[in-house]
Amino acid sequence: MIFFILISILIGLLSHFYYVAEKKRNYWKDRNIPHIESPLWGHLLATTFLQEHVTTTLNKLYNHDRAKNQKFVGINIFHKPSILVRDPELVKRILVKDFNYFPRRHTATDLRSDPLAGNNLFFINNNFLWKxxxxxxxxxxxxxxxxxxxxxxxxxxxxxxxxxxxxxxxxxxxxxxxxxxxxxxxxxxxxxxxxxxxxxxxxxxxxxxxxxxxxxxxxxxxxxxxxxxxxxxxxxxxxxxxxxxxxxxxxxxxxxxxxxxxxxxxxxxxxxxxxxxxxxxxxxxxxxxxxxxxxxxxxxxxxxxxxxxxxxxxxxxxxxxxxxxxNPEVQRKVRKEIQQAFEKHGKLTYEFITNEISYTTNAIKETMRLYPITPFIDRECDRFAMLQMRIGIVNVLKSFTVQTTKDTPKNIQFDPTNILLVPDKELNLRFVENP
The missing domain is CATH 1.10.630.10 (Cytochrome P450)
Incomplete structure (x- = not known):
């Protein structure tokens, strides 16, 4: 009897786990957002357990057939629905214009066991302390x-x-x-x-x-x-x-x-x-x-x-x-530029580095473009009404329609794949509940 009770409890727990995991896996699908299908455990299992480098994994997702021609695409990092942004303007908006909505990194460590990491600028999740x-x-x-x-x-x-x-x-x-x-x-x-x-x-x-x-x-x-x-x-x-x-x-x-x-x-x-x-x-x-x-x-x-x-x-x-x-030709140009700068100044100076070896500087920048040291930048949405990865803005757009008012200076074309809704002083929006 006890055996059957334990088996029933185990089956119940596994069923609940499967149900929750499946809901997380289908998060983007249920909301009609462009996404890449994932296994139950998400897209990054091989990366986490060192079978594949994160750059390789993210490149595969970035260039996936379902991601092409999309400004962003939904992915799953284990049980966490996330968005992979592909549009440079959208990246700029998140990191610069709308930084207040995305102040925190998703990156984290345990402050008690790893205080040296948890207290530095890259890992601090306390906005006041970070600032x-x-x-x-x-x-x-x-x-x-x-x-x-x-x-x-x-x-x-x-x-x-x-x-x-x-x-x-x-x-x-x-x-x-x-x-x-x-x-x-x-x-x-x-x-x-x-x-x-x-x-x-x-x-x-x-x-x-x-x-x-x-x-x-x-x-x-x-x-x-x-x-x-x-x-x-x-x-x-x-x-x-x-x-x-x-x-x-x-x-x-x-x-x-x-x-x-x-x-x-x-x-x-x-x-x-x-x-x-x-x-x-x-x-x-x-x-x-x-x-x-x-x-x-x-x-x-x-x-x-x-x-x-x-x-x-x-x-x-x-x-x-x-x-x-x-690239021997590039090497020759770099050497020539540096030699000419040395002949002019007689020694290495700060101005020498910052102002007079532009070709060499561009060669270094091209190196970093081809082989970026940081393969990705992560941000976590901190406020309602922006790119919301949890339930929120997506549900608002499913429950409401966007219509123009008499004060709206131009027509609005509603894109069902666009989950960005930003108040604009030159664009007045009002919500009208669906009939």
């Missing part, structure tokens, strides 16, 4: 500040030049550029963001920064799984061992930042770098009694500078040189 931190950090990223910090990058560039010169001193030599560019970026970021010389290029065997960076970016299964789940299956980020920032490297960065800031405060030295900005933020917070500004929060912002700039920049540099090797 406050962004406002305080923005002055660090102005062109004027970049110019002031350029001498640090110039120093690291000279170190790189010396390393390469030694390798080719006795003739042509194979150089593992992926290793070299990684070390260059560790040196650059540690100097600019943490006011610390990591000496990766000069002494890689004894560089603590490089050793910890290798731990942070090691290609372990758990690191890859965590990196994928924080974008698509955030519920799993609460499991033990799941993290965006490796705890060992996180501890290293936090302790390093604390040590550097304490020395900077005692010495009174001003370098106009990230450390100075964080010290000012902390000082202002104490004066204004902003209790949300903590040492952990500031460490998170410093950490994201490293994580956002390390692999992305080194990969772009590798791909740029790869494309130059494939």
């Amino acid at each position: 406050a931190i962004r406002t305080k950090l923005s002055p660090v990223l102005t062109s004027g500040k970049m110019k002031q910090m350029f001498y640090m990058l110039d120093k690291v560039g000279n170190d790189l030049n010396q390393v390469i010169s030694k390798r080719v001193k006795n003739g042509p030599s194979e150089i593992p550029i992926h290793v070299l560019f990684r070390m260059y970026n560790v040196d650059a970021i540690s100097l600019v963001a943490f006011a610390t010389e990591s000496n990766c290029l000069k002494d890689p065997e004894n560089s603590h920064f490089l050793k910890n960076a290798k731990i942070a970016f090691s290609s372990t299964f758990i690191n890859k799984l965590s990196g994928t789940c924080c974008f698509f299956l955030q519920e799993l980020m609460k499991l033990p061992g799941m993290h965006v920032f490796n705890p060992v490297f996180g501890k290293f960065l936090s302790e390093l930042l604390y040590e550097v800031t304490e020395k900077r405060i005692k010495s009174g030295v001003i370098r106009n770098d990230l450390v100075d900005a964080l010290i000012k933020i902390k000082s202002d917070a104490l004066n204004q009694n902003d209790s949300f500004i903590t040492d952990e929060l500031l460490a998170s912002q410093a950490a994201v500078f490293f994580f956002a700039g390390f692999e992305t920049t080194s990969a772009t540099m590798q791909l740029f040189f790869y494309l130059l090797a494939q």
